[in-house]
Amino acid sequence: MTMCPKKTTKVGRPRSSDKETSERGERILNAAEELFALHGYDGVTLRTLANAAGVDVALINYYFGPKQQLFDTVFKRRAEILNQERLTALENARQASAPDVIAVEKIIEAFLRPLEVAQESDDEGWRNYCALLAYVNNSAVWGPVLMSKHYNDLVDVFIDALRQALPKADDADLYWCYHYMSGAMSLTFANTGRIDKMSGGLCRSDDFQAAYDRMIPFIAAGFRQVCDR
Amino acid sequence: MTMCPKKTTKVGRPRSSDKETSERGERILNAAEELFALHGYDGVTLRTLANAAGVDVALINYYFGPKQQLFDTVFKRRAEILNQERLTALENARQASAPDVIAVEKIIEAFLRPLEVAQESDDEGWRNYCALLAYVNNSAVWGPVLMSKHYNDLVDVFIDALRQALPKADDADLYWCYHYMSGAMSLTFANTGRIDKMSGGLCRSDDFQAAYDRMIPFIAAGFRQVCDR
């Protein structure tokens, strides 16, 4: 007779009393968020992900279907929340400025500040999501699909506000400037650690307040220069 | 006896007179440049690459060693050329401004314009390389390694020029602004087609002149706002 070594995993549905076995769907999404942000879609295997989430590999498919669908789910999850917070920030700024039309700086701030808040929050997932957003935004494969799908409506609202704030601008100017803002923002929260090396440690990529406090006037001045001539 | 179907490939070293068989190393690098830029490091398999280059898969290893080393070679190839052109542009601007110190706009222009020229050149490879640069710059895996390795010296030179042009700025301001510029630039030549969709076709991501003509004043105004207060 052979010894039966202690089996650490049990087959079948776990007891609902069993702690550590709950919220496995969320655990998968969180791990996926982190890994996709760091290594990109093709850089993450389902087995690595399963391991990081402490879950059997088949469970990923059970919850989220094929890999592509999982990626879409991860990206979508916080997009809606972020959009909502940006819209609220814009609406608040509008009311604070009334009856005047809202100033460029305030629009930029409504766009950027929710990201700073997210990145500084206790929920580490938001930091990962911001890096994921940077990855998708810069990807020729995912960008045109996912960004358009989940963020185009928001863009329209903000472009509209900017059009009112900068009445002399033509639309091409506005869209290009928006594009620059999007790029600056992306690299900033891609959080690659590049600025740390570049500056010899003087600047730290996780110093979000330093990043955003300078970024808002930087971008606003750019808009004014190009769109308010 | 079985029929012998026409063999399309021949084993062994090809005749040197054989056209279509020369410069295979370069063909591999060019295809790699394009595919890595589009799909990222993990999104490209050596077989796909071999197929795109019209070459046997084993030949990639023969010329360039393992995959990582190939990636490094691809990235390095044009980095040196680009650095040289940027330095020349900066030197030209310096002499044109002498004896005054060189103005911010001119520095930004020396940094950005060589990229526009590259992207508009007949050599399609430059367009691919720019997209690759965007990928690496935004990647948390490759960015800190490759960007620092091949572009840090250049950064020092340009930061130095900016420090002279903006004597009131402290270094943290300069590095952060440089970072925003880098991000805006990256997304612009990542060439994802995003701005096309966003603007409903009004702006085209391959309209490099439109992109750079607005980008230079945009960035310069940002620098002035943050670093010249």
Add this chain to the structure above:
DNA sequence: TTGACAATTCAACAAGCGATGAATTTTAAT
């Protein structure tokens, strides 16, 4: 003419990939 070397193809390797069907266990409704 021989022999070293360069350039190429081919076949194969072990490892890893995403996906799935079957088995197992628990829950919850009937």
Add this chain to the structure above:
DNA sequence: ATTAAAATTCATCGCTTGTTGAATTGTCAA
């Protein structure tokens, strides 16, 4: 008590991955 459904593990499928060794053919100097 019975049964359908939910949640999980496991084993395995057919492919694909990066890499390498052996075979083949051409070049060029000695």
